[in-house]
Amino acid sequence: MQLSGHVFAPRSSERSAAQFQYQSDSQWLLITHSGMLSYSADEVTFSDPVGDRPIRISLPDGRVFVTPRTPELDTWLAPTRPWAFVLDWFESNWLAWAGSIMLCAVMVIGGYQYALPWVSHKTAQAIPTPWALQLGDKVLATLDHYCQPSNLSTQRQAEIRRRVDHFLPRLPTMPYKVNIEFRSDDGQANAFALPGGTIVLLDGVVNLAKTEQQLDAIVLHELGHVYHRHMMTRLVESSIISVAVALMTGEASGVIDNMAGAGVFLLANRRSRGDEQQADAFARQALITLYGSANSLGEVFLLLKQQGGLEAPEWLSTHPNMEERIERSH
Ligand SMILES: [Zn+2]
Structure with missing residues (x-):
């Protein structure tokens, strides 16, 4: 796994091009023009995927690595945060949103018009x-x-x-x-x-x-x-x-x-x-x-x-x- 992007120095908006590489020994390697830094995988925090916004990776020393969202990165992140992906999918699919609102409305109205009288009738009989x-x-x-x-x-x-x-x-x-x-x-x-x-x-x-x-x-x-x-x-x-x-x-x-x-x-x-x-x-x-x-x-x-x-x-x-x-x- 290799990501291309930019790294921001701690508490600074100064950015420089960098690579972020995953090593087989559960280490991430940050490669910039001035050198390499190594981080343990459990110290590295990925932001949740939202629409087409880039993924922010927070490093323990305060640096932030920013990389565009890619299908490869999604596949990498998916197993650890399934709900974030469902939410993201909803957010980027207004049709799904509209659909689910419609479904809610249909359920409420249908429940009121059909299910409620039926259940009330059956309950009253019982x-x-x-x-x-x-x-x-x-x-x-x-x-x-x-x-x-x-x-x-x-x-x-x-x-x-x-x-x-x-x-x-x-x-x-x-x-x-x-x-x-x-x-x-x-x-x-x-x-x-x-x-x-x-x-x-x-x-x-x-x-x-x-x-x-x-x-x-x-x-x-x-x-x-x-x-x-x-x-x-x-x-x-x-x-x-x-x-x-x-x-x-x-x-x-x-x-x-x-x-x-x-x-x-x-x-x-x-x-x-x-x-x-x-x-x-x-x-x-x-x-x-x-x-x-x-x-x-x-x-x-x-x-x-x-x-x-x-x-x-x-x-x-x-x-x-x-x-x-x-x-x-x-
Ligand atoms: Zn009457």
Whole structure:
């Protein structure tokens, strides 16, 4: 191994042409016009290869030998510093850089769009029923901070529960035992399906229904959410996101602790369009099974739409495509 270049004297910018030679006895020989100096190989330090910059070789006496980067020198240096070469390769290949940034973006977006829903769905399916029930109870307890007790008579409540008990055996088997709860929230017409099979009907939505079949349509829509374990899936999803954010930012507080609070937030804000379409499809199919027609679903959507304005129920406001849903339910 023989390198041609220049040598700089210690603490000086004065340079002179020189040769740097490797000897078989692990010694390097520096040959200049004024003589020869010998250095033990383990005292000699090579700089990392970066682009087309020359390699600087620091010698123990303060001299620095500088030589152009050559394929031969690369081969010599490669075994001792593989990572430096990978980095160097990246630095000199902007295409590789752009490619790896693209790959990262694709992985993040793909993970969010495809892997996350899939993993959340599978995890939600696997969560044991007692956990789902406990979580449902917690969400209901948190919901009770915002809701008031129902003003419906106990007789009316019992009547609705009886109707549900009556048609449940004719529907696809639910993953949980269904439990209907009644609450009131300043007349808001809304209904929720909590994890673990509890359905909350607000007085506003019960009073909105003009016929028993319309009320059934609302309950059946919520049963669709129960059947597909939507809320549990969304909770798992938001937990995965918070864990991922915690891992990325190092902020670990509040990851697991407030799933019940997160549940209420989800109820209010995060009804995905896909979930609603699935719940509508379930309700439509169930209404056809029970009554031979899904008209009542369209009627309920229409009532919710008419109720619009400032008091627009969330059920409506989160569904900009009400016309499409009314259309489809016929
Ligand atoms: Zn819904």
